Amino acid sequence: MQSPIMDVPSRLLAIVRFKRFHTFLYLFVATLFGLCFLLPRLNPNLLLSTASLHQKWSTKPDSILFSLVREEELDGMISSITELQDRFNKKFHYDWLFVSENEFSDHFKETIQATLTSGKAHFEQIPEKYWSYPKSINQKKAAKSRQALDKLGVKYANSESYRHMCRFNSGFFYLLDGLKDYRYYWRVEPNVRFKCDIKEDPFKVMKNGNYSYGWTMTMPEDQQSIETLWPTIKQYLHDKKPDLPADNMLEFITDDDSKTYNSCHYWSNFEIGDLSFFRSKPYQEFFEYLDATGNFFYERWGDAPIHSIAVSLLLPKTKIKHFPHTGYYHEPNQGCPLRAKARKELNCDCNPNKDWTFHFYSCTEKYYMVSGNSRPF
Ligand SMILES: Nc1nc2c(ncn2[C@@H]2O[C@H](COP(=O)(O)OP(=O)(O)OP(=O)(O)O)[C@@H](O)[C@H]2O)c(=O)[nH]1
Numbered sequence: 001m002q003s004p005i006m007d008v009p010s011r012l013l014a015i016v017r018f019k020r021f022h023t024f025l026y027l028f029v030a031t032l033f034g035l036c037f038l039l040p041r042l043n044p045n046l047l048l049s050t051a052s053l054h055q056k057w058s059t060k061p062d063s064i065l066f067s068l069v070r071e072e073e074l075d076g077m078i079s080s081i082t083e084l085q086d087r088f089n090k091k092f093h094y095d096w097l098f099v100s101e102n103e104f105s106d107h108f109k110e111t112i113q114a115t116l117t118s119g120k121a122h123f124e125q126i127p128e129k130y131w132s133y134p135k136s137i138n139q140k141k142a143a144k145s146r147q148a149l150d151k152l153g154v155k156y157a158n159s160e161s162y163r164h165m166c167r168f169n170s171g172f173f174y175l176l177d178g179l180k181d182y183r184y185y186w187r188v189e190p191n192v193r194f195k196c197d198i199k200e201d202p203f204k205v206m207k208n209g210n211y212s213y214g215w216t217m218t219m220p221e222d223q224q225s226i227e228t229l230w231p232t233i234k235q236y237l238h239d240k241k242p243d244l245p246a247d248n249m250l251e252f253i254t255d256d257d258s259k260t261y262n263s264c265h266y267w268s269n270f271e272i273g274d275l276s277f278f279r280s281k282p283y284q285e286f287f288e289y290l291d292a293t294g295n296f297f298y299e300r301w302g303d304a305p306i307h308s309i310a311v312s313l314l315l316p317k318t319k320i321k322h323f324p325h326t327g328y329y330h331e332p333n334q335g336c337p338l339r340a341k342a343r344k345e346l347n348c349d350c351n352p353n354k355d356w357t358f359h360f361y362s363c364t365e366k367y368y369m370v371s372g373n374s375r376p377f
């Protein structure tokens with residue numbers, strides 16, 4: 001048996017080992033502190049990446065279905081939920097956030113909860129600051145321009161709520177409390193249809209492909225509703241000089257070397273996006289610059305061209321993802337896979353002759369020309 005009393009050399013050795021261990025411990029703690037606390041403060045991108053690492057390791061889903069909807073659109077919302085549940089969410093069980101500028105009634109909430117059996121329903125009232133006139137808006141000028149646009153036959157020209165909706169979808173939805181713990185949202189409107197099974201989880205596709213913006217159909221915008229939008233964009237580029245990736249999709253939105261906007265946009269009523277892009281400094285600066293003109297109210301700028309121009313300028317083309325086989329329908333347009341094999345595999349109930357995806361007036365051909373990706377059909 002070893003004596004409990006150590007001889008002098010052994011004692012010295014033990015002291016050295018003890019000190020070495022402590023030095024190692026100090027160094028380890030200091031490195032950890034530097035990595036977790038100091039470095040991210042010196043470079044905010046590292047803060048983002050620690051957040052995304054957290055999301056990667058966390059077991060909580062970082063994706064959510066999202067609907068801005070009015071109380072009176074309950075029937076249309078039930079119909080969208082039921083179909084998306086059947087075609088997709090019954091397998092994946094994502095939660096769903098419903099928001100409105102008014103408080104939803106108990107009847108609305110209970111009916112939605114009873115319909116949405118695949119995930120949990122959450123409800124949120126939009127704070128007034130995201131759905132009201134900024135003080136700088138001249139109400140007389142806004143009323144006059146609504147009348148002028150109405151005379152030109154612009155859709156929703158007379159509607160003030162439509163303008164609040166477009167501004168909210170352009171600049172504020174991603175700041176809502178109900179979305180703060182999430183990375184990806186999928187926007188779903190009332191009365192839309194999904195006429196094919198969605199077998200592969202689009203949220204996973206977004207995450208695994210490191211995409212920031214997903215879409216299913218494209219559309220040209222009514223130029224009369226966005227008369228000064230492109231000149232404003234040019235002024236923003238001149239004044240703010242944002243960092244634009246060399247391989248962006250600028251050519252998707254202009255046919256004449258940036259002189260004019262060709263009005264092409266991703267149809268934002270179907271939209272799957274990375275919230276961290278919308279919350280990023282470049283997007284915030286972009287939105288605030290546009291918003292300062294007041295033209296969400298003096299004209300009728302839509303969130304679809306706003307999102308599309310932003311992602312086309314600020315993102316590399318590899319960050320934008322087409323989801324072609326959803327059989328998505330939003331009045332009056334329908335997506336439908338052109339190949340019979342795809343329709344059969346996905347149990348689609350749609351007529352390919354009515355497919356809008358590659359229709360003459362759609363911008364999807366142009367998207368494939370500019371992106372260099374190969375067409376899905
Ligand atoms: N809470 C709330 N939601 C709204 C309001 N106006 C529109 N929405 C929602 O915002 C989304 C877009 O509105 P829509 O009226 O469909 O606009 P749109 O898709 O440009 O026009 P349509 O072609 O008529 O469908 C839908 O999800 C609507 O339910 C509003 O005043 N309040």
Ligand SMILES: [Mg+2]
Nearest residue numbers: 189190269330
């Ligand atoms: Mg709609």
